[in-house]
Amino acid sequence: MHIVVCVKQVPDTKIIKINPKTNTLDRRSAPAILNPYDAHAVQAAVKIKEKIGGTISVLSMGPPQATAVIKKSVEIGADKGYLISDRAFAGADTLATSYALSKALERINKERPVDLVICGKHAIDGDTGQVGPGIARRMDIPPVTNVIDVSEVNVQEKTVLIKRKLSNGYELIQAELPCLLTVEKEINDIEYSPMTNMIKAARYEPVIWAVSDLEDVDRTQLGLKGSPTIVGKMFTPPRAEGGKKIEGSVDEQVKQLMEVLLENREVLTIKSMNQ
Ligand SMILES: Cc1cc2nc3c(=O)[nH]c(=O)nc-3n(C[C@H](O)[C@H](O)[C@H](O)COP(=O)(O)OP(=O)(O)OC[C@H]3O[C@@H](n4cnc5c(N)ncnc54)[C@H](O)[C@@H]3O)c2cc1C
Secondary structure, eight states: OEEEEEOOEEEOTTTOEEETTTTEEEGGGSOEEEOHHHHHHHHHHHHHHHHHOOEEEEEEESOGGGHHHHHHHHHHTOSEEEEEOOGGGTTOOHHHHHHHHHHHHHHHHHHSOOOEEEEESOOTTTOOOOHHHHHHHHHTOOEEEEEEEEEEEETTTTEEEEEEEETTEEEEEEEESSEEEEEOGGGOOOOOOOHHHHHHHHHOOOEEEOGGGSSSOOGGGSTTTTOOOOOOOOOOOOOOOOOOOOOSSHHHHHHHHHHHHHHTHHHHHHHHHHO
């Protein structure tokens, strides 16, 4: 069983600032971390490996400092890491990112056939959730999104049983391997890494590939050239104001509610006339 997990280095969006003049993320304003969903994706791969054995590779696209997220993945339990890093990849949108990652996966697949690709549900910076399905489309394998459990991986039958989250419940799916999953945080808890993993991670040097190391790459589909997306505006949405809490006995609550409705009668009438 060969599992490849795609991991992205992202700025910690809890503290990142947006440059109001350029409408871009000021990436220097926050430390770079492993995308939290991708940490859960690596942990999911570790759980599968614990049950049925195999090899876990991680793949990232980014600048040389993105090796940090590969090391972090090795700490969680990955065996091998690949970074594709080249100026030609810079400025990529989700279309160009999924193209570049699928080309790297093509090479990894030649070295050792890939049975399962796992991605995070989304990256906390770009937040589109498009890269996983984009890779699956290019590899011509089925994508299964919003996964919260993976069980019964059958390498002989080439099937996997997956539980995915829906807005009103969940769905159980049997997919054929190879396939691509995008995982939710609920899939697992990140466990403490054993000391041996930490030592391995500290010494680990990922394989780094430039565009020239990948085969049959159409350079017009890479980086800014291959990115049709235009970011119109980026801003921090205003914080929602706290609502008014109505408390007391039922009679008191009805009285207070009527007062609020009457206070806002004009606004409510205009709104309902517009509907
Ligand atoms: C015009 C334009 C220019 C941009 N320029 C840059 C730039 O120069 N530098 C930059 O960092 N971003 C840039 N971005 C943002 C970048 O396109 C996205 O962050 C990237 O394509 C991934 O999309 P996402 O964050 O929405 O990922 P999602 O689709 O939300 O990610 C889902 C999952 O896909 C996988 N994944 C996503 N990206 C990667 C990756 N790079 N490596 C490995 N796995 C990955 C992970 O498993 C992740 O959990 C640019 C965007 C646009 C529109």
